[in-house]
Amino acid sequence: MNEMATEILIVGGGLSGVAAALAVAAAGRRVVLSEALPWLGGQLTAQAVPPDEHPWVEYQLGSRSYSQFREKIRQHYREHYPLTPAARADTRLNPGAGNVNTLCHEPHVAAAVIEQQLAAYVSAGRIWLLRGYEPVAAECTGDRIDSVTLRNRQVGHDIVVTFDLVIDATELGDLLALAKVEHVTGAESQADTGELHALEVADPLDQQAITWCFAVDHLPGEDHVVARPAGYDHWRRIQIPSWPGPQFSWTVSDHVTHRPRVRQLFDGEPDQVWAWDLWHARRIAARRQHADGFFTSDITLANWPQMDYWAKPVLGVDDESAQAAMAEAKEVSLAFLYWMQTEAPRPDGGQGYPGLRLRPNVTGTHDGFAMQPYFRESRRIVPEFRVLEQHIGVEARGSAGAAETFADSVGIGAYRIDIHPTSTGRNTVDIDSYPFQIPLGALIPARVENLLAAGKNIGTTRITNGAYRVHPVEWSIGEAAGVTAAQAVQRRTTPRAIRNRPSELLVLQGALTARGVDLRWPSFAALTPTSRSGWVEA
The missing domain is CATH 3.50.50.60 (FAD/NAD(P)-binding domain)
Known part of the structure; x- marks a missing residue:
């Protein structure tokens, strides 16, 4: 010591x-x-x-x-990446061209x-x-x-x-x-804070979902399907009580109205400039903004409602319970990836996107998942x-x-x-x-x-x-x-x-x-x- x-x-x-x-x-x-x-x-x-x-x-x-x-x-991208002339000259360069903000990277x-x-x-x-x-x-x-x-x-x-x-x-x-x-x-509780949207009764274990994010690219025609997670059947069927259907679906509950909302993985081509699908939300590398052939695919960061883990809290519980909850959160994300690769309905009537590939070299981990959950x-x-x-x-x-x-x-x-x-x-x-x-x-x-x-x-x-x-x-x-x-x-x-x-x-x-x-x-x-x-x- x-x-x-x-x-x-x-x-x-x-x-x-x-x-x-x-x-x-x-x-x-x-x-x-x-x-x-x-x-x-x-x-x-x-x-x-x-x-x-x-x-x-x-x-x-x-x-x-x-x-x-x-x-x-x-500036890091301008100095070290083979950007196209237009991307390099853009004073508001958005490296991934994601639509969650003006600087997805x-x-x-x-x-x-x-x-x-x-x-x-x-x-x-x-x-x-x-x-x-x-x-x-x-x-x-x-x-x-x-x-x-x-x-x-x-x-x-x-x-x-x-x-x-x-x-x-x-x-x-x-x-x-x-x-x-x-x-x-x-x-x-509302009695404590007087807030319109507080609970009527305080609950220290009522905590927001955590999400274990991962990075993926998409290589059509290739097979990068992960091993079927042990708890896949359980997570595939699970449903938030207030949601319109199973969590593993393109239909989620709208954040504001709580009405069913359909949001596909792809709305058009994966590398198109703009779309309100899941892929473009947190896209962190857009290949069209780089020299031809430098990127074989866009890269996106998966942080989507279907991956939210809300089953158990991580605060106010013993360390063993918190670690178990985080392990389940990671399995939920892996299970959703497996569902996307194998069962997810595609616009062409087929099922699954087996070309989705985890990118460990982007997250600095051995498996393509973030180093820790998003708290x-x-x-x-x-x-x-x-x-x-x-x-x-x-x-x-x-x-x-x-x-x-x-x-x-x-x-x-x-x-x-x-x-x-x-x-x-x-x-x-x-x-x-x-x-x-x-x-x-x-x-x-x-x-x-x-x-x-x-x-x-x-x-x-x-x-x-x-x-x-x-x-x-x-x-x-x-x-x-x-x-x-x-x-x-x-x-x-x-x-x-x-x-x-x-x-x-x-x-x-x-x-x-x-x-x-x-x-x-x-x-x-x-x-x-x-x-x-x-x-x-x-």
């Missing part, structure tokens, strides 16, 4: 952890960043989910550093760009990167966390890290559980300030109009409230919300003094998490946490004191503004609801 001391510890190397580390290092402070998986980037890389973004992202609203990150991804490219952004700080010793390490214990005294034990299970090595301040940027709020920080899971929700802190549906929901706000304005804003975001089927069989909730702010109070636990939440673990409810959980918002939350942590360490204060002392809050907001962080929405966007129109399920 080794011991290590640092000013700031960031546990979790997803988008929020990366953004936080960059902000801390840029402020001249020392930070340790730990990540259990081989890739940094979380939902964008290890979970293999191309960005879900707001309609104004190309106007570089939100965070300058996030916009720069997006442009570095585009391969997860390994984002992972490479993240490494490039961190490299100089790592060399300078400002960021000490611990790869393969996950939190397994935390020591606390009163309302402070004194140390976190990080373990590399592969080599059997522990490091005990002491710090002034710690940021929990894990995918599931792991540090909250280890340090016994007050938190909630699942669904709150849509986490443990959430009991915060100093909680974001409710009444603050951002169009219906909930009624005549009040635009989202609530927060005096302690540390960033902005925009996305509709999008909740997938849950582990109790509840159908989707998909409602309009206004572009919103990120209040600092939602990052600060109600009790613990030297912890900041940075990710899906902030003080939202299960309802508002459905809008705050997407890529650019997670980045902005992490960036705000990093700048706050750096100021707290430099000025020997706490995040709570920064929020509650006007002079300290003004310094923080000035530092964020200097980094190019927008703290409020311009008037042309503030009253424009973000809705399902033009978007694809996330």
